[in-house]
Amino acid sequence: MKIALFTNTNVSLGAGIEKTLLNYVKYNTDHQLVIVQSQFYKVQRLPNDVLDRIGIKNVVTIKDYEHCISFLRMHRITKPIYALILPLLIRITKVLNIKKLRSIGELDVVYLFKNEYWPLFKGKLIIGSNHAQFAFDNTYNRILALLVRSGLVYRGIDAFHLFPKSKGIGKLMGKRYFTGIIGVETSQFKPKARDNTVNVLFVGRLEYIKGIDLFIEVCKKFEGNTGVKFNVSGGGEYSQILNDNKLPNLTYHGVLSEGELADLYGKCDIFLYPTRWDAQPSVIAEALSAGEYIITSQRIRGTYDDLSEKGFLEYSSLSLDDLSNRLLKAIDRVAELRAISDAEHSYAVEKYDNSVVVRDLYKNIENLYISMQRNQH
Known part of the structure; x- marks a missing residue:
């Protein structure tokens, strides 16, 4: 055809x-x-x-x-x-x-x-x-x-x-x-070796509709926690804000090549994605394949419920307190979450490749x- x-x-x-x-x-x-x-x-x-x-x-x-x-x-x-x-x-x-x-x-x-x-x-x-x-x-x-x-x-x-x-x-x-x-390209997005720091990631268009403003506000709440680092990759209306940011625990990586992006995914532990609008965000599948634990907006409930049932993902309201509390609990059990990263990748290969x-x-x-x-x- x-x-x-x-x-x-x-x-x-x-x-x-x-x-x-x-x-x-x-x-x-x-x-x-x-x-x-x-x-x-x-x-x-x-x-x-x-x-x-x-x-x-x-x-x-x-x-x-x-x-x-x-x-x-x-x-x-x-x-x-x-x-x-x-x-x-x-x-x-x-x-x-x-x-x-x-x-x-x-x-x-x-x-x-x-x-x-x-x-x-x-x-x-x-x-x-x-x-x-x-x-x-x-x-x-x-x-x-x-x-x-x-x-x-x-x-x-x-x-x-x-x-x-x-x-x-x-x-x-x-x-x-x-x-x-x-x-998702499961051959490209894989878990990688992780250091003692807990790395939290946001990838996507840097626009209000994707919740990047909420990610930044959550980052501010963890400013005093030196064991947690926040990472952002993407481009959009918040790019300049991120370029000018003075937060010691936030790194803006800009727009990365696919290889660089996959490497960043693989080195991070938690994918925090408080989106206000998405049909089926591909970044969730990428985070899954890279072995990250996922905290995302309840507004996409019904899209990745299989990941929630397997313990790879949880939904959150868009309140800062709820997002921050869920992230804190995930950080507290990061060793457990790292232990299931290979299982996440295997599931991605089976269902999402x-x-x-x-x-x-x-x-x-x-x-x-x-x-x-x-x-x-």
């Missing part, structure tokens, strides 16, 4: 969605892939030729302007304004890039990392996804799901790839869907394509 993978960012951004797309490319064995991306990235984590390095020549880069209004979707009050403006911007994007889009030729399937862009591929078999939407089973998303069911929104999307915790939303939408998780996850994804896409072809005849 000829499949287009679409993201309205640039792959060289190298954040969670972009790394997931790259894994979909790297572990594809049977299909002809076309990557459709935009010109935009806030921070460049990966080289411009990253797709070329893994053998993908068919790349179409369009000009898109969603980033001009993306700040509106960060706040509950302005989010409806974003939702109203975006369809107009997408229409403009289609007009401005019509020649490039036509140059792609015939496609069997289009897979969207950003569902709103389905009009760019109108008339194709389109699969929407959970990567940038439907993170929570809340009133807003339930209403959106019912609007999908009614055909008022996403009428051109034929099916959805959802993460397991979003099955309820999938049933409300009344469209075909299949479930699947986000994987990209070779398994991506194989299952393409199998689901193939089955969907065959089923819909039969229905047309």
Whole structure:
């Protein structure tokens, strides 16, 4: 099959969605892939030729302007304004890039990392996804799901790839869907030798929505504990704050290469990720594979419950006291947590390795394509 993978960012951004797309490319064995991306990235984590390095020549880069209004979707009050403006911007994007889009030729399937862009591929078999939407089973998303069911929104999307915790939303939408998780490069992210210091880590976009401000505040509470060090890697709006920080127990590593990042993961004991919004954060799978104990936001409860059941992860409220107390208890039993790091990695290999996850994804896409072809005849 000829499949287009679409993201309205640039792959060289190298954040969670972009790394997931790259894994979909790297572990594809049977299909002809076309990557459709935009010109935009806030921070460049990966080289411009990253797709070329893994053998993908068919790349179409369009000009898109969603980033001009993306700040509106960060706040509950302005989010409806974003939702109203975006369809107009997408229409403009289609007009401005019509020649490039036509140059792609015939496609069997289009897979969207950003569902709103389905009009760019109108008339194709389109699969929407959970990567940038439907993170929570809340009133807003339930209403959106019912609007999908009614055909008022996403009428051109034929099916959805959802993460397991979003099955309820999938049933409300009344469209075909299949479930699947986000994987990790388990051969790269492994536990490493650790010293006497307890190292706590945050990796991700350095934005309010990801909870980096809470991580910094927790760090301040442990300023007098010389046996605990806090580490941050990533780029974003808090980069300058971290560069200017005077906290003796906090190290900002900036934007690291994949190898450097994997090394940092492996040397840390606890992954503290107080996110306010995520669908299925890939950083959790990376921390698991690296053998770190994970403390994360209860807002993603239902996403990694298997890790909670195995004692590899715990959910916390976003109050500073709760986060700090849970971290303190984890620090007190760091010897016990280090003893299970290899078990964490083994579990990641079994359940979250990209070779398994991506194989299952393409199998689901193939089955969907065959089923819909039969229905047309």
